[in-house]
Amino acid sequence: MDTIINEPKRVFRDDHLGGEGVDKSIRKLKDLRGIFKDERAFENMDPETLVYEVISYLPVKEGTQGGVYFGVTSIFPGSVGGEYFMTKGHFHAMIDRTEFYWGIKGEGVLILMDEQRRVWAEKMFPGSFHYIPGRVAHRVANTGKELLSFAASWPSDAGHNYEEIARNGFAKRLIDINGVASLI
Numbered sequence: 001m002d003t004i005i006n007e008p009k010r011v012f013r014d015d016h017l018g019g020e021g022v023d024k025s026i027r028k029l030k031d032l033r034g035i036f037k038d039e040r041a042f043e044n045m046d047p048e049t050l051v052y053e054v055i056s057y058l059p060v061k062e063g064t065q066g067g068v069y070f071g072v073t074s075i076f077p078g079s080v081g082g083e084y085f086m087t088k089g090h091f092h093a094m095i096d097r098t099e100f101y102w103g104i105k106g107e108g109v110l111i112l113m114d115e116q117r118r119v120w121a122e123k124m125f126p127g128s129f130h131y132i133p134g135r136v137a138h139r140v141a142n143t144g145k146e147l148l149s150f151a152a153s154w155p156s157d158a159g160h161n162y163e164e165i166a167r168n169g170f171a172k173r174l175i176d177i178n179g180v181a182s183l184i
């Protein structure tokens with residue numbers, strides 16, 4: 001007898017993952033207090049402004065060794081005092097854990113920083129592919145006028161360490177200077 005060929009439980013199409021066990025979380029401006037440099041500009045903006053959303057599929061319990069996670073992050077266009085809308089950014093809690101990012105839609109910059117606070121960056125665009133080594137903090141900024149969406153895959157025991165970035169930030173910021181994205 002033939003084996004039935006099933007429909008997939010999840011479908012990743014364009015910039016969207018949908019189906020069983022897929023979760024969505026959103027980050028508004030009010031969730032990103034202290035992340036942007038220009039506090040005055042921040043206070044003058046609507047705290048309910050949507051900055052980014054993350055659709056994720058976490059098939060095993062957080063912290064499981066040997067598992068792998070998948071997520072799609074979409075960052076809206078915008079800026080706070082010239083600093084592009086961006087993710088919080090993090091080191092992994094298990095600091096040596098690595099990650100893949102790849103661009104799906106829009107234009108952006110992946111900002112990377114090692115433990116010595118050396119910063120470098122890579123352009124993101126549809127099809128761009130990025131390997132984030134262990135011990136490297138990562139953050140993405142949307143430098144375009146459209147939605148930036150990228151996918152990510154990371155080990156299920158990596159975890160997120162947001163404290164270090166909340167306390168000391170990244171050593172450089174991505175600012176729009178006369179229409180040019182500049183890392184200063």
Ligand SMILES: O=P(O)(O)OC[C@H]1O[C@H](O)[C@H](O)[C@@H](O)[C@@H]1O
Nearest residue numbers: 054071072073087088089090152
């Ligand atoms: O966690 P953030 O720094 O806010 O970045 C947003 C998200 O970007 C990617 O999808 C990562 O792999 C996720 O783990 C992360 O949560």
Ligand SMILES: [Fe+2]
Nearest residue numbers: 092099138154
């Ligand atoms: Fe990560």
